[in-house]
Amino acid sequence: MEPSTVVRRTPFYDYHRDAGARLVDFAGFEMPVRYTGDVREHLAVRNGVGLFDITHMGEFEVRGEGAQAYLDQVVTNHVGGLAVGQALYSPMCRPDGGIVDDLLVYRYADHYMVVVNASNMAKDFAWMESQCPTGVTLGDRSAETALLAIQGPKAAEMLRPHVPAEALELGYYRFMTGTLFGAPATISRTGYTGEDGFELYFDVKYAQAVWKGVMAAGTPLGLELIGLGARDTLRLEMGYMLYGNDIDDVTTPLEAGLGWTVKLQKGDFTGRDVLVKQKAEGLKKKLVGFTLEGRRVPRHGMAIHVGGKVVGVVTSGTFSPSLERPIGMGYVEVAHAATGTALEIMAGGTALPARVTARPFYTRGSHKS
């Protein structure tokens, strides 16, 4: 597939523009990066409730007798262990163990939905199609699927009058189908923020009705619109991966600390042989979190030093609005990966002292366990 040069817009584009959002090209979509300010938006999600348009993400539908076996072949986590109404986070690996993408698998009564990163949509579809057996159908529903996330400790209070009562009882990574502001929707208790909340999937033809309903329900509770900027700082405070930054084609789930998503005992899957070997031989590098004193901020690509020698590289960094200090993640040689290890982050000519820190950085999130 040729990469598209046409910048796409979600059905909520006019609302973003009218709200004064700064719009940027993200993975081929013109997306809101910021409405009022990164810190204000971030804290609104930590303390209240925020609304994210994440329609740019890709949704694939997998149907057929062999759908579960097929998905268990392409992803590392165990799809066969899912109950109907349950969702699963998993890497999808290449034969060499490198990560094609990280994604969610939803098990419905009669099919599965796979939710992928916008930046990888075409690559993922081609990759999955190339392994799709006879009797399984793989469909791309991205263009007709709208996706809004409502996240924050007040999310449940905000949606209580508008969702079926069972939706409020669902645990983390559980979902149901139901009606929401007149739209048939998937109501999922998932998110990328560490807070309680919902991700709502519905047909784009209901976009206006749902947006207006959500805004009317949220305004009395101080609902704020949240851009991709705060989405990134929220996920980084939780130590969640961002594909293209922290994980990519040349890092494995084990190196990224995603061992809990690699189910070697489930049977064969793409990449398994390499991951078995890597586990047996031990890792050379490992993703760690670190915090810094002062206010200089680590950034993607900066070198990590110990004793004047390069031992790694920063993959993500930001100023944490909740902790009011700089935080980051990066790969380091395993000898320097233990919590408490002193590192130096090289910001141009300046060495910023850092210390390996357990993740999540932010531990007071309201998300369900």
Add this chain to the structure above:
Amino acid sequence: MAYPDDVRYTQEHEWARQEGDLLVIGITNYATDQLGDVVFVELPEVGKVVEVGKTFGVVEAVKTVSDLYAPVAGTIAEVNGALGDNPALVNQEPYGDGWMIKLRPSDPNAFAKLLSNSDYEKLVEESH
């Protein structure tokens, strides 16, 4: 976006205002809009000599970082200590309390060669 006419500008998005023998220097509202929330400003020591177009400091925002470039050559006469406790002043009042340094220019005529607000506005528009 409006750019005040009592200061002059650089293509690196700094502004300079004449104050007696000194030039007060900060970054423009266009720059703060691009950067987002400023969390730290690293400023030089008083007495340091800076060259035109060379970096005199760093501004860290939540999402990104940018060097600060001297609009004219000179000597640092004062730095804005208030930014240490409250870097958000840069976002709130980029042309006021969010100023960064005061510079004693080595060439008193250098200021007049900086961009006018209409030239700066044109430059910003052309970059889009």
